[in-house]
Amino acid sequence: MPTASITLRDVGRTFGATQALADVGLDLKPGITGLLGPNGAGKTTLLRLLATALPPTRGRLSVLGLDPEVPAERTGIRRQLGYLPQEIGFPRGFTAFAFVDYIALLKEWTQPAARHAEVRRVLGLVGLADLGSKRIRAMSGGQRRRVALAQALLGSPAVLILDEPTTGVDPEQRVTLRAVLAELARTSVVVLSTHQTEDVAALCERVIVLDRGRVRYDGPVTDLVRQAAGRVWLADEPDPEASVSWRTGTGRYRNVGPRVRNGAEHVEPSLEDAYLLLRGGSPDHEPREEVAS
Amino acid sequence: MDSRPGDETLLLAVAERDMGAFRTLYERHAGWLAIRLARRCNDRDLVADAIQDTFVAVWQKPQGFRGDGDIGAWLWGIAIRRLVSRLRTRSRVAAVFENTEAAPAAEDQVLLSVEYGDIGQALARLSPEMRAVIQAVVLDGLSAKEAAQLLDVPVSTVKTRLHRAKGRLRAVLAEGPS
Amino acid sequence: MTGWHLDDDILRRYVERTDSLAEGASVEQHLLSCEPCRARVSTAAVGVIDFAAVWDRTRDAVEVPRPSVFERLLRAAGLPAHEARLVAVASAFRSAWLVGVITILAFAALAAGIGQARGMWLFLAVAPVVPCLVVASSYDPWLDPALEPELVTPYPALRLILLRTIAVLAIALPAVVLFGLVVPGRAPFAFLLPAVGFVAVVLAASTWVSPLRAAVVVSVVWLAVIWQLATRSGPPGEVLQAWAQAGFTVLAVASFVIFLVRRRRLRQVRPWR
Secondary structure (H helix, E strand, O other): OOOOOEEEEEEEEEEOOEEEEEEEEEEEOOEEEEEEOOOOOOHHHHHHHHOOOOOOOEEEEEEOOEOOOOHHHHHHHHOOEEEEOOOOOOOOOOEHHHHHHHHHHHOOOOOHHHHHHHHHHHHHHOOOHHHOOOEHHHOOHHHHHHHHHHHHHOOOOOEEEEEOOOOOOOHHHHHHHHHHHHHHOOOOEEEEEEOOHHHHHHHOOEEEEEEOOEEEEEEEHHHHHHHOOOOEEEEOOOOOOOOEEEEOOOOOEEEEOOOOOOOOEEOOOOHHHHHHHHHHOOOOOOOOOOOOO | OOOOOOHHHHHHHHHOOOHHHHHHHHHHHHHHHHHHHHOOOOOHHHHHHHHHHHHHHHHHOHHHOOOOOOHHHHHHHHHHHHHHHHHHHOOOOOOOOOOOOOOOOHHHHHHHHHHHHHHHHHHHOOOHHHHHHHHHHHHOOOOHHHHHHHHOOOHHHHHHHHHHHHHHHHHHHHHOOO | OOOOOOOHHHHHHHHHOOOOHHHHHHHHHHHOOOHHHHHHHHHHOOOOOOHHHHHHHHHHHHHOOOOOHHHHHHHHOOOOHHHHHHHHOOHHHOHHHHHHHHHHHHHHHHHHHHOOHHHHHHHHHHOOOHHHHHHHHHHOOOOOOOHHHHHOOOOOHHHHHHHHHHHHHHHHHHHHHHHHOOOOOOOHHHHHHHHHHHHHHHHHHOOOOOHHHHHHHHHHHHHHHHHHHHHHOOOHHHHHOHHHHHHHHHHHHHHHHHHHHOHHHHHHOOOOO
16 A cells, blocks of 8 residues: 655645745645635645645645546545535535535445444544534534534545644644544544634644745644754843844743844743744844844 | 433423433333233334334423323323324234233232232233233223234223223222132 | 431342332332432433433434425435435425425416406416426525535535426426416426426526526516517417427527537536625
8 A cells, every 4th residue: 555645846826816826846745734814825725726626726646546537537536535614504404414424425335234333433533423413503513514524534534634624623632633643643634723822832743834835844743843942042031133033921922033142041942932932033044034023 | 309300300301402411311211111012012122112102202392291180191192092093004914912820829819819809810810812901991091992902902802892892891909809 | 308218228228129119109209309329220221221322313313303294205215225315415405395386386386367358368478487486496606615625525516406307296296287277277297398498597597607597587477478468469378389399498408418518517507695
């Protein structure tokens, strides 16, 4: 069984005059990869591309060794693909079970007994095993998100694309989510997008930072964090030398800046620090960019 | 009572479509309901179907139990009527099972008299058909029509036997203890 | 509540059915209000029936969605069970929609039946657009909002749309004809070609805009056309002359060809919310 993988080469995507993605080159292997970036960075577009929901306008894509431009191969990819879009509008009157069952039908689970068992299995994975008969419209936002996640998990797909899976999910559920994804990620390529660096820190081994349609960083989470080593310090006032400063809960100011600051009260960098550093400033040997607010 | 959820709590959860609560209700009640049904009908498949129908009915209308009285009575009312329903659609006759009445041991006879007084003995002296009617109509609370379906006899027969059974009981009781 | 409870002997006699009617009745009366004794009876009930199997059937009965009328009809028509379900789940088959549509048609037919030319015009305005409206509702993302996950499933989207369209037409077209019988004059079948033509137009247009939008536009345009003709010329039958029928045929064929050519673009239309 060949290892699951996704490859992108010089991928770009435009919508009319807007360039949503440009020069994206990636090699994704089994494991959990986080996609970080501000709104409008192109995260959703990239995920749609990976999920074969959208073709690129430039470059080539290869998912599980198959070419999404070829209809027969695209269907082959979709047989092993699970996708959680940013928003799902659920049809009126559906129960969780009925909805996941419907998607299972579209995923070619033709035998009722096997299909029902699989529906129950994925509902169980997201902690909704006992609520299968509840109407989706009567559920909380977090529960609906879990139903949406459940349909993506049908068939334990080799490629799992999740757009903001942690929205509305409480910390306990995030722990469960991590366990479910980690299990799948042993053999599957899992890509998830989020605004929250805590999610990436909690869930992912690898992170891709997108900004204005381009890849700014692609590598292990630990390496990204290491980039901020010695570049994070606490002070009683916001430091003008810093790229970013903010007031913490203790009343002191946390500062992040590209220049290594001597004599300052350094602290261990978090992923958030490294992310802000990446966006608001740059490492020593590159020209300094504008200071972010 | 221990920390397990009460039946009413479970019913409220079932109204919210909680499958776990529904399963607990099933595990708690399916057993005694099945035994009780099996004492009226020796066709186990019919009993199984009636149990299924009972719990489906509970799922569909958990608010039918208004908290007045015990849940056991409510569940039994549903179960016996579902059994009758199933019998109606069954073409083949499912004989009503009769208690194999071994002659009560001496101490049991004393027990019967002490516990139940003369009624117990009076009932024991009725014919099996009359006892079946008494059980269906008086004890299970079925209508004459439902009892007829359960016992697979015409409604008129049910009424006649009930009438005769009551008469016999009165006569036996009037005789006094033997 | 007395302190009397089932002892082992009474329990055994009850379960083995060797008790008397009186004792059994007394036990059963007691059980109705005593939970611990019920629990003891339930424990002794192992083997009376296959409780696990009955539970599975019960759970399926309440959890698994029941096939609707349309789903059963489709299965009867020869579609495999899973496909019948896929097709039948479309919005067009939600009872509310169909009831509404049938009502409109019935009203229109009634108007045509009792009124004179006016009623005819009303029927002429309504009948040909009803099928395209219902077809649009069967796959429009606004009404059938699960669009995005559906987009990336292996089941061919085109097949689903076509199956749903055919299923809708199998109901809507006979309905149009049936109600058309009430209308004096023109043969009911004359309404069919315009109806089919509009369906084809909507299918083709849905490769550019959302299907429901296309259907609404088609309906409005047709209403405007009918309105113009009604206020101007005399007999309504004119619209359905041979040349008009030919025109509708060309429209239908051309639209369908466009639809097939552009079918890839079908599902890339952004959901219109």
